[in-house]
Each structure stands twice: as structure tokens, then as C-alpha cells.
Amino acid sequence: MTMAEDARVGEVVEAATSGFVAQCSRLYEAPPLGALVRCGPSASAVYGVVAEVETRSLDPGRRPMAVGREGDTDDDVYRRNPQISRLLSTEITAVTVAHDGDGGRLLRYLPPSPPRIHAFVSLCSGGELRRLSDSLDFLRGVLSAHVTSPDDVAAAFLRQAAAVHEDPEAFLVAAGRELAALLSSEIPRLNSLLKRLSP
Amino acid sequence: MNVHRLGMVVGGSLTEGVEVKLDPEASVEDVRAGSFVSIQGERMRFFGVVTDVVLDATDRALRSTPPDVSNPFIARVVSGGAAYGALKVEPMLTIGGGSAVLGVDGPSPAKTIPAHFSPASAATEADIETVFGEPSERNFWIGNPMDMEAKLCIDVEELVKRSNGVFGKTGSGKTFLTRLLLVGIVQGRKASNLVFDMESEYGWMGYSEGGSEVKGLKQLFTSQVALFSLDETSSKRRGINPDYVVRIGYEEVEPEDVGMLRETLGLSEVAADAAFSLQREYGKKWLGRFLALSGRDEVGETAARMNVNQSALITLQNRLRRLARLDFMDKSESHDSVNRIIEYLDRGMHVVLEFGRHGSNLAAYILVANLLTRRIYGRYVDRKERSLGDPAQEPRPLVITIEEAHKFLTPSVASQTTFGAIAREMRKYNVTLLVVDQRPSGIDDEVMSQLGTKITCLLDNDKDIDAVLTGVSGSRKLRTVLARLESKQQALAFGHALPMPVVFQTRDYGSAESYRDLGWRNAVDLKAQVEDDLEDLFGPSAS
Ligand SMILES: Nc1ncnc2c1ncn2[C@@H]1O[C@H](COP(=O)(O)OP(=O)(O)OP(=O)(O)O)[C@@H](O)[C@H]1O
Ligand SMILES: [Mg+2]
Numbered sequence: 255m256t257m258a259e260d261a262r263v264g265e266v267v268e269a270a271t272s273g274f275v276a277q278c279s280r281l282y283e284a285p286p287l288g289a290l291v292r293c294g295p296s297a298s299a300v301y302g303v304v305a306e307v308e309t310r311s312l313d314p315g316r317r318p319m320a321v322g323r324e325g326d327t328d329d330d331v332y333r334r335n336p337q338i339s340r341l342l343s344t345e346i347t348a349v350t351v352a353h354d355g356d357g358g359r360l361l362r363y364l365p366p367s368p369p370r371i372h373a374f375v376s377l378c379s380g381g382e383l384r385r386l387s388d389s390l391d392f393l394r395g396v397l398s399a400h401v402t403s404p405d406d407v408a409a410a411f412l413r414q415a416a417a418v419h420e421d422p423e424a425f426l427v428a429a430g431r432e433l434a435a436l437l438s439s440e441i442p443r444l445n446s447l448l449k450r451l452s453p
Numbered sequence: 454m455n456v457h458r459l460g461m462v463v464g465g466s467l468t469e470g471v472e473v474k475l476d477p478e479a480s481v482e483d484v485r486a487g488s489f490v491s492i493q494g495e496r497m498r499f500f501g502v503v504t505d506v507v508l509d510a511t512d513r514a515l516r517s518t519p520p521d522v523s524n525p526f527i528a529r530v531v532s533g534g535a536a537y538g539a540l541k542v543e544p545m546l547t548i549g550g551g552s553a554v555l556g557v558d559g560p561s562p563a564k565t566i567p568a569h570f571s572p573a574s575a576a577t578e579a580d581i582e583t584v585f586g587e588p589s590e591r592n593f594w595i596g597n598p599m600d601m602e603a604k605l606c607i608d609v610e611e612l613v614k615r616s617n618g619v620f621g622k623t624g625s626g627k628t629f630l631t632r633l634l635l636v637g638i639v640q641g642r643k644a645s646n647l648v649f650d651m652e653s654e655y656g657w658m659g660y661s662e663g664g665s666e667v668k669g670l671k672q673l674f675t676s677q678v679a680l681f682s683l684d685e686t687s688s689k690r691r692g693i694n695p696d697y698v699v700r701i702g703y704e705e706v707e708p709e710d711v712g713m714l715r716e717t718l719g720l721s722e723v724a725a726d727a728a729f730s731l732q733r734e735y736g737k738k739w740l741g742r743f744l745a746l747s748g749r750d751e752v753g754e755t756a757a758r759m760n761v762n763q764s765a766l767i768t769l770q771n772r773l774r775r776l777a778r779l780d781f782m783d784k785s786e787s788h789d790s791v792n793r794i795i796e797y798l799d800r801g802m803h804v805v806l807e808f809g810r811h812g813s814n815l816a817a818y819i820l821v822a823n824l825l826t827r828r829i830y831g832r833y834v835d836r837k838e839r840s841l842g843d844p845a846q847e848p849r850p851l852v853i854t855i856e857e858a859h860k861f862l863t864p865s866v867a868s869q870t871t872f873g874a875i876a877r878e879m880r881k882y883n884v885t886l887l888v889v890d891q892r893p894s895g896i897d898d899e900v901m902s903q904l905g906t907k908i909t910c911l912l913d914n915d916k917d918i919d920a921v922l923t924g925v926s927g928s929r930k931l932r933t934v935l936a937r938l939e940s941k942q943q944a945l946a947f948g949h950a951l952p953m954p955v956v957f958q959t960r961d962y963g964s965a966e967s968y969r970d971l972g973w974r975n976a977v978d979l980k981a982q983v984e985d986d987l988e989d990l991f992g993p994s995a996s
Binding site for chain 1: 477518519520521524526527529530531
């Protein structure tokens with residue numbers, strides 16, 4: 255499991271069947287928007303797509319104050335105030351898209367129960383991403399997720415998935431068709447989403 | 454076998470045809486109205502024709518706010534997705550029961566439609582063979598279905614059982630098509646041809662539009678075709694030695710022939726009918742005797758005696774004189790043409806009568822074709838009746854080909870003439886017609902309705918289209934198909950010799966390859982063949 259260990263990015267701090275929030279192990283080192291992540295023990299993992307990346311104060315009541323001086327670079331601020339890194343944390347919100355079923359089958363719908371709090375979250379490998387995106391049945395869930403911009407999430411996910419497929423363009427066209435079927439009554443939304451996918 | 458999947462059935466009815474939603478990979482532009490589709494239903498396979506191509510959208514909204522197709526990626530995505538192409542397919546036939554063994558039961562008319570979501574694919578060559586038959590003595594390869602390499606066959610044995618028609622506006626390919634049908638009949642070995650070759654293009658050397666020569670039947674099937682000529686001079690000039698030169702004795706002309714020529718000669722009914730009175734008056738030799746009358750007085754006297762209008766009789770004499778002057782007419786003798794023709798036909802040969810320069814004289818064409826046909830038909834009727842007691846006497850079926858058929862089959866004469874009788878009686882006496890015409894609306898309705906198989910090239914006159922399609926089921930759809938044919942070498946065929954109506958590209962005729970496909974061997978090929986045969990017999994030559 256060393257590879258999974260290596261790709262570890264954080265730990266679940268909030269969990270629901272539809273999605274989970276994970277705190278990243280390192281400040282600012284979150285997987286990108288749209289990335290596929292996995293949490294929970296292998297063979298009964300839950301898969302999510304990163305739908306939101308946030309960095310904020312660990313203490314929800316206290317907001318960071320501006321501390322920069324004239325002529326500082328961004329890094330100068332952190333070097334002078336090493337405590338900042340301990341007071342802040344980066345979190346990701348993932349939308350659950352699939353889970354492992356019996357016998358290692360990948361089931362592209364919500365799991366019966368959410369991952370446990372403190373479950374480790376890792377970035378999926380290209381192989382896992384390709385396997386999951388072989389069928390895009392779960393896109394409907396992503397598009398209707400309660401996140402700020404589900405369309406950007408879907409577009410980011412599909413771009414990353416395209417990169418691991420043999421024929422990225424064909425993959426995108428097929429994905430575009432899936433989207434077109436889902437959004438056939440929302441043409442302006444479809445248009446802008448497809449533009450974001452356009453190679 | 455390479456199956457090109459098109460889509461799947463999403464709705465429809467037997468009367469309106471089924472709707473096939475195209476797969477995203479299949480573009481509407483790849484499919485054309487008139488092409489064949491095979492649909493694998495749950496228990497049987499359906500064979501149908503695309504009658505319409507439709508663009509549709511899963512949602513109305515797509516019509517008001519279309520996607521931004523200026524972006525090529527978006528254009529690719531939306532074609533065939535939310536906006537999709539659909540086909541209207543009319544199921545025509547069902548083939549067999551299972552999918553594995555095609556054609557075990559042979560095709561039969563479709564009485565139901567395939568179930569929802571049955572997969573539809575472009576018909577394969579094997580499908581075409583199952584439906585229309587494989588090329589053989591019986592099935593003649595007449596052309597290719599639209600957009601397909603497959604060989605489309607027509608059932609010649611079925612064809613010659615009834616009278617048939619080839620139609621099309623001028624220059625659309627009737628003659629080329631007819632030539633092919635004649636070849637099919639020759640190769641089918643079930644019937645003999647008698648061709649009244651008005652333009653001298655069926656027997657020996659026709660011309661294509663570009664001016665290049667194409668071979669006639671006699672050139673392709675030398676030993677099976679006899680070439681008769683009405684114009685020896687022109688035949689000789691073209692380097693042909695006709696098997697027989699046809700001449701017509703006065704005594705062979707009958708009043709019925711005059712009736713047939715009424716319109717062409719510009720005769721009144723009274724004038725044409727006077728021929729019957731003349732025959733009553735003078736008997737067999739009526740024409741000679743009538744033309745021998747000289748001067749107004751003699752004619753006037755005769756008119757008075759027979760109680761016919763004098764000026765009508767004078768006109769009649771004028772017009773018949775003109776005919777009698779044609780150099781194939783012979784005052785003194787009766788001729789043997791009919792016997793000679795029948796002799797050849799009895800030997801299983803085919804007779805082409807070329808008219809040479811008389812082909813441009815419509816009156817000559819009508820007179821000769823009518824006169825010979827009447828007498829030949831009379832003989833067939835006799836023999837057929839005798840064969841009822843003695844089957845050995847049964848005459849070999851005969852197909853008579855005439856061009857400008859409406860001249861013989863206009864409503865005003867069709868009920869009285871031999872041609873009308875042949876068309877109406879079907880194959881009762883083993884004689885059928887192959888009528889070739891550019892103006893089918895001029896042909897008697899009843900005759901049209903009796904034609905077993907009609908093959909029509911492009912027609913652009915509504916009346917002609919109506920005439921060809923009257924009484925045909927599904928004529929509304931065929932009408933659109935017919936109006937969209939290409940202006941040349943494409944035809945719509947329907948009737949008894951085909952399991953379903955079909956549009957096809959007429960087989961190419963005129964190239965060296967086309968002759969070879971028709972079984973003709975040139976000298977070089979023949980020599981090679983002989984050498985091969987010798988080798989087979991005696992082993993390779995020592996040299
Ligand atoms: N099957 C074919 N193979 C090759 N050429 C063809 C074929 N059919 C038609 N053509 C071309 O089209 C021309 C016209 O065809 P054709 O002479 O058969 O027309 P048509 O209908 O008999 O005309 P018309 O009414 O003037 O007699 C031919 O001269 C030839 O060039
Ligand atoms: Mg012609």
C-alpha cells in the first residue's frame with residue numbers, strides 16, 4: 255500500500271453519504287479541483303471528486319488579519335510569521351461518486367454509509383481514474399451537487415480524466431454527449447460547460 | 454460480414470413505418486432516402502427502406518436556443534446527442550425466423566414491425582442476395598441498389614410471365630435498360646425475344662450519348678440471335694449481313710392495320726373504317742385493287758357503290774399510296790417473314806427486326822410491328838389451343854419488345870388491337886409484351902394496370918408519373934422516390950419480378966468489362982480459353 259500512502263492528502267473531518275470534507279495534511283497542498291480522491295480501507299473505499307478547496311483559520315471564530323509590510327513578497331510574510339501555518343488549514347470538500355462493492359466491483363452510486371471521520375484520504379492513481387471514468391453514469395450527481403459551481407467541478411474532472419484516456423478527444427466528445435443528454439433543457443448552461451471542456 | 458449499425462427502433466407503426474433513432478456515430482448525411490435497412494427484431498429480421506430522414510431534438514428548447522456550434526467541439530458533441538438524427542423506415546419484408554441462419558424461410562411481406570429498441574443496420578450484400586436472389590440463370594443482375602455494391606437481381610422467369618413496361622423521359626436510359634432486360638431473357642433460356650428495333654440499336658451496334666458504339670444482342674450472342682432487317686441497304690452500309698430481309702406484301706395488310714395508323718396518318722374515323730368496306734368489296738387483295746383505282750372517277754364510283762364518303766376514300770387512297778411506296782412493300786407477292794420469324798423462335802432463338810431508315814417513319818414502324826405481331830400472335834393462339842390436347846405443341850414463351858408503345862396502346866385503339874389483347878390476356882397464349890415508352894400517360898389505363906413489372910427511369914411529367922403508379926400500393930411514397938431519380942441510368946422497379954419496390958443504378962453497359970460480365974468473350978479471351986481447355990485435356994504444351 256505504499257503508493258496509496260504516498261498519495262495521502264488528508265483526513266476526513268466531516269462525512270455524509272453524499273460527500274465528505276477532509277482536512278489536508280499540509281497547508282495549501284490540496285488535490286486540485288475536480289481530482290478523484292479515495293477514502294476508507296481499500297476494497298471498501300468511497301470515491302469522491304474534489305468540489306471545493308478552501309483554506310481558512312483553524313478557529314472558525316477568528317479571521318486572519320493582514321500582516322504584510324510595504325515591499326514584502328508573499329513568502330516574506332510566512333517567513334516572518336511561522337505561526338500562521340499552524341493557525342490555518344486547507345480543506346477539501348468532495349462529492350461522492352462511487353464506492354467499492356462486494357468482490358471489488360466499482361459501483362458508481364452513493365455508498366450505503368459515509369466514510370468514518372479521520373479516514374485517510376488519498377489522491378487516486380491514473381489507473382483508478384481511468385477505470386472510474388470508463389462510464390460516466392455519475393455525472394448527473396456531480397451536476398446537481400450542493401457546491402458552489404458544480405459545472406466547474408464536472409469540467410475539471412473530465413479534463414483530468416481525458417488526460418488518462420487513450421484518445422482524450424474521443425473521451426471528451428463522449429462525455430460531452432453525456433452532458434448534452436443531461437442538460438438538454440438548459441442549453442446556455444450546456445454551452446458554457448462544453449466550452450470549458452473544449453480542447 | 455461487416456455490419457454497419459445505424460441506430461435503434463424508438464417508435465412507429467405498420468402504416469407509418471418505424472422510427473429509428475440514429476446512433477451518435479451515424480450521421481444523417483450518411484443515410485439516404487431509398488436505401489435499405491435491416492432490423493433485427495426479437496424473433497425475425499425485417500428488411501425495409503428508408504423513406505425519410507429527420508432531424509430531431511430530445512428537447513424543444515434545443516430549437517429555440519441552439520447550442521453554439523461555431524465551436525467545433527460543441528458541434529461534434531451535439532450532433533447525434535441531444536439533437537439527433539432519425540430515420541423513417543418502412544418495413545417491407547421479413548426474413549426467416551432466427552438471426553443466425555438468414556433466409557431459411559425466404560422473404561415474405563412484413564405484417565408487423567420490430568419491437569422497441571431493435572437494432573437497425575444498413576443492409577448488407579448478403580441481405581440483398583437473400584431478398585432479391587443471387588445472380589443465376591433465373592435471376593438477372595440488373596443493377597446495384599443505391600449506395601451499395603451489391604448486385605440487385607430481377608427474377609426473369611417471373612418477369613416473362615406477364616407483360617412489362619420500361620418507362621422514362623427521353624435520354625433517361627430506357628434503351629440501355631431494355632437491352633439489359635433482353636440479355637437477361639436470353640440468358641434465362643425460358644423465353645424468346647422478338648424486338649421491333651425502331652432505332653436499330655438492339656440488334657447490332659447502338660450508340661451511347663458520347664457517341665461511342667455499344668454492342669447489340671447479335672454481337673453478344675451471335676448464335677442465339679437472328680437479325681432481320683427491313684432496310685437491307687442501311688444494314689449493309691453498317692456492315693451487317695442480315696439473316697433475313699423482311700418485305701411486306703400488299704395482301705398482308707389488313708384493315709386493322711389502317712385503324713392503328715389512323716392518328717399517325719391523320720385519317721378520319723370514316724376514312725379508316727372504309728378499309729373494312731374495301732376488304733368486303735375486294736377480299737384479300739383489297740389494298741392492291743384499291744390503289745390501282747386511278748382518278749377521281751373510279752374512286753368516286755367505288756365510294757358510291759360501297760356507300761362511303763367519297764372524299765374520305767380519296768384521302769385514304771392518298772395516305773395508303775404513301776405507305777405503299779415504302780420500299781419494303783411488295784405489290785406482287787406475299788412474303789414469308791412471319792414463318793421465318795417463327796422458325797427462328799421455335800429453335801429457341803431471338804429475333805431482332807431492325808428498321809434502318811424506316812425507323813424514322815412512325816407509320817412504317819406501326820404498320821410492320823402491328824402486322825407481324827398480329828399474325829405471329831394468331832399462330833401462337835392456334836398452337837396454344839392445340840397444345841391443350843398435345844402438350845408437345847406448347848409454343849415457347851415469346852416476349853415482344855416495342856418502343857413508342859403508346860402508339861399501339863392508346864385508349865382509342867387498345868381495345869381493338871393485337872397489342873391490346875396481348876397486354877390484357879397476360880400469358881394466356883404464351884406471348885407477352887415489353888413496352889418501352891417515354892409517355893406512359895398515353896397508354897390505355899387497363900393495359901397499364903395489367904403490366905406485371907414496371908421499371909421506370911426519371912419521369913418529370915405528373916400525368917406520366919400518375920400513369921405508372923396508378924393502382925400500385927404505397928404509390929405516394931414511390932412518387933417521391935420516382936421524382937428524385939437521377940436523370941440517367943437510375944430506375945425504380947416494382948411488380949411481380951421483385952419482392953419489393955427498389956431503386957437501382959442500372960448496370961453499366963458498353964464497357965469491355967460489362968460485356969465480359971455478360972458472358973461475352975473477345976477473340977483474345979476466346980483463344981486463351983481454348984488454350985486452357987486444351988491444356989485441361991492434354992496437359993501443358995511442350996513449348
Ligand atoms: N446502363 C447504362 N450504361 C451505360 N450508359 C448508360 C446506361 N443507361 C444510360 N446510359 C447513358 O445514357 C444515355 C441515354 O440512355 P438511353 O439511350 O437508354 O435513353 P432513352 O431513355 O432510351 O432515350 P430516348 O428516349 O431518347 O430513346 C445513353 O446514351 C448512355 O450514354
Ligand atoms: Mg431509347
